Amino acid sequence: MPKISIILPTYNVEPYIERALQSCINQTFKDIEIIVVDDCGHDKSIEIAKDYANKDERIKIIHNEKNLGTFASRNIGVFNLNADYIMFLDPDDYLELNACEICLINIKDNNLLQFGFKKNENSEIDLIYPKMKDYKEFKKYISYFYFTPWNLCSLMIKRDFFCKKIQNFDYKFVYTEDMLVYISLINEKMIFIKDCLYNYIIHESSISKENDEKYNTYLANLDFTLSMIEKMDLSKNILRYYSYFIKMNIYQFLYKSHKISYLKYKFFKKKEKFKKICYILLFKISRLRRYR
Incomplete structure (x- = not known):
């Protein structure tokens, strides 16, 4: 049974998915599974994923019957994984190659670990990382309105803990799903590390x-x-x-x-x-x- 599952909810990301998959396949920690959830897009994203799956048995592809959105697709991936720990990757982003190794070393007996990420916008890179180290400091920073990212892609989460927290969420999200799930995961056994292990790429499209x-x-x-x-x-x-x-x-x-x-x-x-x-x-x- 793999130690870590990386879940990629996939919808019309043909120009980027190969880079995302490469960042998973080439992790320094090898005992992982890579779950691609096909959310019924219209491009060749899944064909690319299938080509990689034919070469690497760690890649598993799950097909949705219809377009369900990121929130539901992630959860479908979660309930089909076999590992002890979960990580999420949006297929237009990518992981640092030592992300799994560093997270697994640091999470120990905690159920939630948050790491930093690199925000890349127009080739300008901004390093965003938590300055706190545990739940006690988290509450302290919150008291002073210190901004805390809630992107689920900057987390490693214990599977059983995550499943328990999301089992009652039946709302169909289009946006803000990260925010609600992140808030529901806040607990005394959460820790933070400053390593920036996720590359978040901002594209031209926006809600406006x-x-x-x-x-x-x-x-x-x-x-x-x-x-x-x-x-x-x-x-x-x-x-x-x-x-x-x-x-x-x-x-x-x-x-x-x-x-x-x-x-x-x-x-x-x-x-x-x-x-x-x-x-x-x-x-x-x-x-x-x-x-x-």
């Missing part, structure tokens, strides 16, 4: 260029995420941080688009007070980033 339907869906996902985390058993500081941060994101998108009135959302009733909260949060985050 999407159509109104997708834009509205993004806002609905944020709204749902907010309602879900308010029901979670979180510390006061963590709940306050993520609630404010989600509200800030909603406000920013609504403000920039001028397409949807924020009066439609129940938490915007006191709009001036809420705007003040957003500006304070933005200021604190920008100030902390400046002195990182």
Whole structure:
């Protein structure tokens, strides 16, 4: 049985999937399985994956019956894996070749490990890594509104722990799935390392260029995420941080688009007070980033 499963939810990533698969196949730690979940795209991504699977028995391809999105595809991969630990890789990104080895050495008896990543935008690379080392320091940084990435691709997670946490999530996400799942995974047995092991590539497409339907869906996902985390058993500081941060994101998108009135959302009733909260949060985050 492999020690680590790397899950790639795959949809129309033909120009990038070969690089992603190579970064998995060539890991310095070899006892892995690579699960490609075919989310019914229209290009040759899966044909490329099949060619690699014919050469490497560690690659397993699962075919969805219809397009389900990243959230559902990841979970399908999780419930079909055989390893003790999970890592996620979006096929337009790629891993450092020692990512699995470093994570496995450091996770020990913990159920969640977060590592850093390299954000590559227009050939400019920004190293983003956690400065905290454990849950205690995590709560401390949250208290001061220190920004914490919630991308699931910068995690190694114990399989049984992850499955228990997501078993009741039946909402169909288009966006924000990382945020909700990450928040649900926060616990006392989480640790952090500063190694930047994931290469996150930002492409030209963005939510601002999407159509109104997708834009509205993004806002609905944020709204749902907010309602879900308010029901979670979180510390006061963590709940306050993520609630404010989600509200800030909603406000920013609504403000920039001028397409949807924020009066439609129940938490915007006191709009001036809420705007003040957003500006304070933005200021604190920008100030902390400046002195990182």
